[in-house]
Amino acid sequence: MKTKLLIIFTLYFCSNLLATNEHEEQVSNGAASVLEEKTFTWSNPLSKFYYLYTKDKNGSYDIIREVRDPAIIREGDTYYIVYTHYPFTHNLDKDINKPDYGSSPGIRMYSTKDFNTFKFENWLVKSSELPDDCPYKHRFWAPEIHKINNKYYLIFTADNWISPSYCPTGQNGLYSFIGVSDNVTGPYEHITYLPGGACDATLFQDGANTFAIMPKGNQQWIQKIDLSRLEEDIVALTGRTTCILSSQDQSQYPANDCPATIEGPWMIKCGGKYILFSACAYKNLDPMEYWTEAAISDNLLGPYVSYHKIYPGGHISVFTGPDNKNWFSARGEKWGQDGFAELNISPIPFTEESLLEPFALLAGTQSVTYFEESTEIKGNPIDVTMNPIRVDANGNITVLLNDGEIKAALSIYDMTGKKILSKQLVDRYEVCTDNLPKGIYFVQLIHNGKYYTCKISK
Secondary structure, three states, X not given: OHHHHHHHHHXXXXXXXXXXXXXXXXXXXXXXXXXXXXEEEEEEOOOOOOEXXXXXXXXXXXXXXXXEEEEEEEEOOEEEEEEEOOOOOOHHHOOOOOHXXXXXXXXXXXXXXXXXXXXXXXXXXXXXXXXXXXXXXXXXXXXXXXXXXXXXEEEEEEEOOOOHHHOOOXXXXXXXXXXXXXXXXXXXXXXXXXXXXXXXXXXXXXXXXXXXXXXXXXXXXXXXXXXXXXXXXXXXXXXXXXXXXXXXXXXXXXXXXXXXXXXXXXXXXXXXXXXXXXXXXXXXXXXXXXXXXXXXXXXXXXXXXXXXEEEXXXXXXXXXXXXXXXXXXXXXXXXOOOOOOOEEEEEXXXXXXXXXXXXXXXXXEEEEEEEEEEOOOOOOOOOHHHOOEEEOOOOOEEEOOXXXXXXXXXXXXXXXXXXXXXXXXXXXXXXXXXXXXXXXXXXXXXXOOEEXXXXXXX
């Protein structure tokens, strides 16, 4: 139970830290912006998401709903989606009579604001537009986009099926390539081979440094990556490479229940903790099963403690959801289930005790309610005669509401307008401020469309 609570607390803390630090409200002329209640609704699978595949030289096409390795990045109020595009073939399956030798035609980007309607943006990479000797002309597995130092980096796996001599090392393989753009939608230029890279390689920025995380067989490896000369078509792994996760390490995996391969890494940092999600293939099961697993550490290079089988599926990506918390994207993984292989999204779920348990994607219509800062007060005005906020001599807050079931949000700001604390009140009437430094603070409560304010002094 102790080890489970460690990752549970960390993920819960980082979700709330993200929501708290994402926006800073400003006090102007004695008034602060307010929290507006919003609801976001979606339905898994996201069945309105599909794309077309030209299946022969006559131009006939199939409507494809299957996605693999979906990765989402949010910019403002828009979500951008890239994924492994059908057909999901290997170089051994190449067919010169099919478009693009029977491989994926490239990397196609879609966008959405609501996960209900989807817009085709453009091709980030398109096989038919590349010269025959291009080393990244085929395959296009596991594309991802990462924003690092205000630039966007596209990383993906590819090779060339026309001739092995066109591949980076003279033979077909799983090679990593990276391109750069000033805009999330591209164009991505200077697409360059990453020497020593691997299939499913991902990027992670930690302070001033950027790292590549690369699966190799049944291990995850990390190494610093130099992107500073990518616009000169030069990219390199530098410094020491470190294995941070291994199925052969019995301190991380029990000998009788360890995956055969570890793939699809995705790293986040929250609350000072490093959390590595991986796609793990259990080939000892019939049929083989993929599971998402998590490993957590206080240090980037480890040691990591692994947590097994938290989600039944492989190769998730983590993105900032509409409530500014951590969400994930995945393809439906369960055979025979409605929405198998289609695009799905979900918040990383927590119980009422803030515990993260093993979970599965829920099918059907779902919604989350959250509070978002607004510069305008909407709904009813402040009722100054019936302010339910009470403050004791120590600055601790009691909210006097007798609804039976509270649905309210309380925020505390310092006098520069920076949000210090934010809580959604559900059957909790007291807010302790013992940890706040001495000073004067501004308190704002929203409840049933009314807004209440007061100041506290500690």
